[in-house]
Amino acid sequence: MDNISKEYLIKLLEKGKRIDGRKFDEIRNIDISYDVSKHAEGSARVKFGDTEVIVGVKLEVGEPFPDKLDEGTIIVGAEMLPLSSPDFESGPPSIDSIELSRVVDRAIRESKAIDLKKLCIVEGEKVWIVLIDIYTINNCGNLQDASSLAALAALKQAKIPEYDGKNVSYKNKNEKLPLVSLPIECSITKIKDKLLTDPSLEEEKMMDARLTVGITESGEICAMQKGGKGVLTIEDVSKMIDISLKNSEKIRKLLK
Amino acid sequence: MYIKRSDGRGFDELRKIEAKVGVVKSANGSAMFRIGDTIAIAAVRGPRDLYPKFMQNPKSGILRCNYNMMSFSVDERIRPGPSRRSREISLVTENALLPAVDLEEFPNAVVDVFVEIVQADAGTRCAGICAASLALADAGIPMRDMVCAISAGKVGGKILVDLDKFEEDYEGGSTDMPVAFLPRRNEISLLQLDGGMKKDEIIKALELAKKSCEKILEVQRKALMEKYQHG
Numbered sequence: 508m509d510n511i512s513k514e515y516l517i518k519l520l521e522k523g524k525r526i527d528g529r530k531f532d533e534i535r536n537i538d539i540s541y542d543v544s545k546h547a548e549g550s551a552r553v554k555f556g557d558t559e560v561i562v563g564v565k566l567e568v569g570e571p572f573p574d575k576l577d578e579g580t581i582i583v584g585a586e587m588l589p590l591s592s593p594d595f596e597s598g599p600p601s602i603d604s605i606e607l608s609r610v611v612d613r614a615i616r617e618s619k620a621i622d623l624k625k626l627c628i629v630e631g632e633k634v635w636i637v638l639i640d641i642y643t644i645n646n647c648g649n650l651q652d653a654s655s656l657a658a659l660a661a662l663k664q665a666k667i668p669e670y671d672g673k674n675v676s677y678k679n680k681n682e683k684l685p686l687v688s689l690p691i692e693c694s695i696t697k698i699k700d701k702l703l704t705d706p707s708l709e710e711e712k713m714m715d716a717r718l719t720v721g722i723t724e725s726g727e728i729c730a731m732q733k734g735g736k737g738v739l740t741i742e743d744v745s746k747m748i749d750i751s752l753k754n755s756e757k758i759r760k761l762l763k
Numbered sequence: 764m765y766i767k768r769s770d771g772r773g774f775d776e777l778r779k780i781e782a783k784v785g786v787v788k789s790a791n792g793s794a795m796f797r798i799g800d801t802i803a804i805a806a807v808r809g810p811r812d813l814y815p816k817f818m819q820n821p822k823s824g825i826l827r828c829n830y831n832m833m834s835f836s837v838d839e840r841i842r843p844g845p846s847r848r849s850r851e852i853s854l855v856t857e858n859a860l861l862p863a864v865d866l867e868e869f870p871n872a873v874v875d876v877f878v879e880i881v882q883a884d885a886g887t888r889c890a891g892i893c894a895a896s897l898a899l900a901d902a903g904i905p906m907r908d909m910v911c912a913i914s915a916g917k918v919g920g921k922i923l924v925d926l927d928k929f930e931e932d933y934e935g936g937s938t939d940m941p942v943a944f945l946p947r948r949n950e951i952s953l954l955q956l957d958g959g960m961k962k963d964e965i966i967k968a969l970e971l972a973k974k975s976c977e978k979i980l981e982v983q984r985k986a987l988m989e990k991y992q993h994g
Contacts, residue, residue, distance in 0.1 A: 602853075602854050605851055609847060617957050727959040727961055731956035732855075732954075733858070733951065738945065738952050743951075745962070745966055748962045
């Protein structure tokens with residue numbers, strides 16, 4: 508980002524305004540659509556303003572982890588497609604895509620959103636592996652919250668295919684995936700002393716630091732990640748959690 | 764409820780800490796940081812030329828961190844080489860250290876920080892950051908502050924600091940929140956959370972972490988003095 512637009516943005520912020528006219532704690536319009544890819548066990552497209560991601564969930568039969576023999580497993584991956592931004596390139600996963608997917612994973616895993624015990628087929632031998640894949644379609648900032656919400660939306664309507672002990676029948680899906688909690692992630696960036704909810708791309712590019720907070724229905728914080736090169740104070744963290752608590756409730760209501 | 768810690772410590776008490784500066788002789792700066800049974804060593808190489816050239820920044824040197832766990836540092840062997848976990852920790856380590864260093868004097872150069880976990884008993888990223896901060900100071904890199912890191916959290920309903928492996932895996936519920944402070948500036952440069960805590964618990968844990976970081980700073984200061992007073 509060039510210095511002129513940076514200076515302009517900061518001047519606006521000092522007047523209490525954001526470049527797209529939003530209030531500091533205001534999230535963009537969120538749009539969720541389901542069933543965007545029919546072969547997936549569950550899928551969703553989520554838009555935060557012009558930011559757009561697609562998430563698909565696939566289920567496979569595999570082996571459990573040696574320390575959790577009676578539980579299914581979750582794997583989250585993220586592809587930051589070159590199609591979605593001039594800043595993304597093809598090739599092995601970038602550090603940003605690793606962070607994106609690991610922070611999405613953290614909220615789902617730590618809130619125990621999926622009842623993994625119900626995904627056990629034969630203890631110690633066969634369990635369902637839940638593969639959650641995130642594809643970015645357009646990056647106008649805050650891919651984190653959009654991806655997290657899309658993952659949840661896709662999980663919410665995912666169905667388990669039939670399995671006869673040998674083959675998975677992907678044509679027949681009946682039972683719903685046991686989703687028992689809805690952890691919502693809210694990201695807030697800090698620029699100078701201003702805290703901005705649901706950052707736009709411009710805001711992300713000039714941020715000092717970012718905090719992503721994952722929140723469950725009961726108002727418990729199940730995941731956090733500080734991002735960016737700058738610092739936060741305890742007061743910042745306190746304010747950021749308050750704003751996130753408020754916004755997470757609004758966002759959760761959008762999930763049908 | 765978790766009434767007594769498995770090793771008898773107080774809830775605000777850290778495990779025994781040892782720090783030593785200058786453990787890798789050929790490096791520009793280095794340090795060992797041990798907390799309980801977690802042992803990290805860090806070495807700084809540079810400022811040195813950065814290649815490929817397109818990565819160079821003519822306005823400032825860059826900081827590059829690499830965190831790695833030795834394959835035998837845990838019970839179940841870790842496959843050598845980078846993993847998604849280690850790459851994420853390398854990133855957050857870099858972000859935790861960056862606010863403390865000033866690399867403007869070194870345009871186009873890189874300062875490489877290598878962190879190796881020799882033995883792991885929880886809190887490895889924090890031990891790594893503590894070692895790295897010492898190594899940067901030892902290398903004479905201009906710094907605004909030290910960086911001290913500790914894991915705070917909630918185990919079996921109790922807010923506490925410096926979780927060991929037993930506590931991290933505690934069956935009655937465990938929340939791990941690694942935090943790094945720039946202690947004199949009172950700024951947070953690392954903050955992550957895995958588990959579940961309410962807001963007031965998080966603030967309480969942050970205050971505990973802040974106090975603990977002051978203790979860590981004292982150990983770091985002593986380690987640096989030891990080398991530069993006698994060595």
